[in-house]
Amino acid sequence: MGHESTGEQAIFLKDVLVFLFAAGVIVPAFRALKLPAVAGFLIAGILLGPHGLGTFEHLWGPLQFITVSEPEAAAPFAELGILFLLFLLGLELSFRNLWQMKRIVFGAGGMQAILSAVLIGLLLWSFGVPATAAAVVGLALALSSTAIVMQVLTSEHRAAGPAGRTALGVLLFQDILVAPILIFVSFLAPANDADIASSIVRALVEGLIAVVLIVGVGRFVLQYVFRLAARTGGRDFLMALTLFVVIGAAVITASAGLSVALGAFLAGLVLGETEFRHQTEVDLDPFKGLLLGIFFMTVGMSIDLATVVDLAPVVLGGLAGLMILKMVVSWVACRIFAGPAPLATEASLLLAPAGEFAFVVMAAATAAGVVGTGVATPVTAIAGLSMFLIPLTSRIGVQIAKRMKTPASDKMPAQSFAEQEGHVVIAGFGRVGRAIARILDEEHANIVILDRNFQSVQQGRAEGWQISLGDAARKEMLEVSGAAGASLFVVTVDDPVSAERMVRAIRSIRPNVPIFARARDAEHGKTLRQAGASFVIPDAIEAGLQLAGRALEEFGYPVETVRDKLGAERDEAYRKASES
The missing domain is CATH 3.40.50.720 (NAD(P)-binding Rossmann-like Domain)
Incomplete structure (x- = not known):
């Protein structure tokens, strides 16, 4: 047992070194070639995974030292990256702004997810896939990638723009759908005789309780606990408390059958209402980047190149069909509920690929005997390849949207902007x-x-x-x-x-x-x-803050410390100003 444990630890440490080598050397090399970081991590995952160079270990033994042997061991760290991403996105929004997005979340999100699932399922059924398996695959592929889409938007400074907000609204609705989809899969299992109606009602009640608990505790308790930690322990305690809040909220929603990403997002919304928002963003950003990189590498490792080659006509044809179908449905949904054609085009190209939850749904369906491996294998390959294309589809969407917005001539734009929305x-x-x-x-x-x-x-x-x-x-x-x-x-x-x-x-x-x-x-x-x-910024406050910041720098305070102090003082000054 001791030798087995030592061997497992050695493999784990070796895999950690491979991950860090990819993050510190390979991905920066790709960045030097003007390749997005997300694409760099995905390519590194394909190359260094068991389906890449790992397949040649039997030909040359030393390859085992530069490949990942157990990708599943990185899953917890990859999930933390997704949590941090959604948490930081929640910090940028507020409950008021989220409520203003309800038309996008439930209108565009509902239409995109439901119509995509129905059309994909019907198409598969027409090709001879059993009805239950076709339904599950349709639901799995209808979902898009929250992690990759929002990371691409954030890195390109587009998350706050109209297309970014539209994509986020649709993705939030998809996150809410994960729990009902998994309940549906478990009900379809041959050995299951549970009542689906009671299961769904129970899941809805548990989910509502989880959301109310997170929001209630956050609104009435969180701010005071953070202030206590700030007074008694400084940044170390605040970091520990932040991690506790993010993971704790994720555990609560997961216990209720909801997405862990939804819990982290709600925690960010709540903490974003406090004066600790800026410091939290600064503290967590490096962790988010590294852990998300691990997630993207695990996605790359899930792409079995041998399967893609063996089933090339099915995989590539399915990939093209999926992208076209979801792009059309997403465009129509965003055009109806979100805004003009350029916005719908940009958002639809972000939402067309599949997402990380496709792997979760397919794994659950395969384990339950609802979907056979003959269907699951090409579906997971299609999902992985489509996620790999997100950085490319994102850039294509931006370029097409720009051309749609550009006038045919060099004339001055019209004086009236009365028809615009969301600006x-x-x-x-x-x-x-x-x-x-x-x-x-x-x-x-x-x-x-x-x-x-x-x-x-x-x-x-x-x-x-x-x-x-x-x-x-x-x-x-x-x-x-x-x-x-x-x-x-x-x-x-x-x-x-x-x-x-x-x-x-x-x-x-x-x-x-x-x-x-x-x-x-x-x-x-x-x-x-x-x-x-709604919000007033007195010039005197900003002038005082800038002068104080310059004075602290003159006294030798680090720039990061000055930024954190000014952020906290700014929030407090505006809070007092709003109460006066």
Whole structure:
């Protein structure tokens, strides 16, 4: 037993070294060739896995030292990467923003998942696959890859843009579907005689209890526990508490039969409401990148090249059919529920490939005897290859969407933007307005600008901005800016009277839309909040924070420490300002 244990430890340590070698050497080499990190990890997984160079170990023994012998041992670490990714995405959103996405989550997400599953199942059944197996495979392949899609969007700074938010909404609905799909698979097992109705009702009740528990504890307990850890233990205790929250929320949802990713996402939403959001992002980001890399490598290792070669017509034909079918369905769903054709095109190409849950569903179906290995083997190969294509389909989607948005000539864009939806309206295009526009544009947000200065408008239009000459305090100008479909308004003008009028005008036609406004001082901020602003940023606070940060750097504080302190102080200052 002791010798066996020592041998297993040696294999595990060797596999860890291979993973770290891939992350520290191979993937950076691919990055030097302008290949995305996700694609680099996937290729490394194919090369260094048991189906890659591992197949030649019997020909040359030393290959065992540069290949992964037991990919399943990395599964827990890979799952942690997915948890951190969804947790950090939750930090970026809020419950209010998530509720505003309900049309995308339940409309586009529901239509995409259900219609894709039905069409895939019917197509397989028409080719002779048994009805139950076809239904399960359809459900498995209808799901897309939350981990890879969101990692690609995050690395390309597109997660906050319209296409990123649309993809996230659809993926969230798919995560919710995982539990019912697994219950359905277990019910189809030949030896199972359980009542499917009671099983589904029980799962729904347990899932609702889990979600309420996470949100309730997070809202009423989490902030105070984090403050206690910050006062008594500093960053070490905060890191331990953050890990406890992420994994604990995942365990709660998993116990209720829901996706572990959903639990991590809910934990991020809750913690994002506290002043510890910025420090948590900084602390977890390196772990997320490395652990997600392990996940992507395990996906690459799951692709059996020998199977792909032996079943090439089936695998490649199935891959093409899957991509085309899901792309069309996703495009229609996103076009109906999310926005214009360029957005639908970009999102549909992200959602067309299969996802990591396809492996989970197929493994459960094979173990239950619902799907035979003759069907499961090519299906898993198709799923793995499609996930490998996500970085490529993402880039194709961006290029096609850009061409669809580009006018046929070099004429100035139209003055009216009344038909747009989901965009950000910025009132004022001075230094502050320009800074906000640049940052949002880097995240591929759709921006419409109003300004009263003719020269600023003329210069902005020459630079390619969607900008119109007009006063945002006038309702007719707000209508021109597409106020009816805007998702956010930002008022940046420094004139107190004009800023107040603009906020009141916006609030009069959009009672519930978020309005961010710039204030000269705390008193002006109070006036803007009374006028209807959702969030106010006093110039005095930012000036003080920047001066304090520069002073700390002068005293020798590390840049990261200064950034963390300023982030926490900023959150606290804005909280106090909003209560005054």
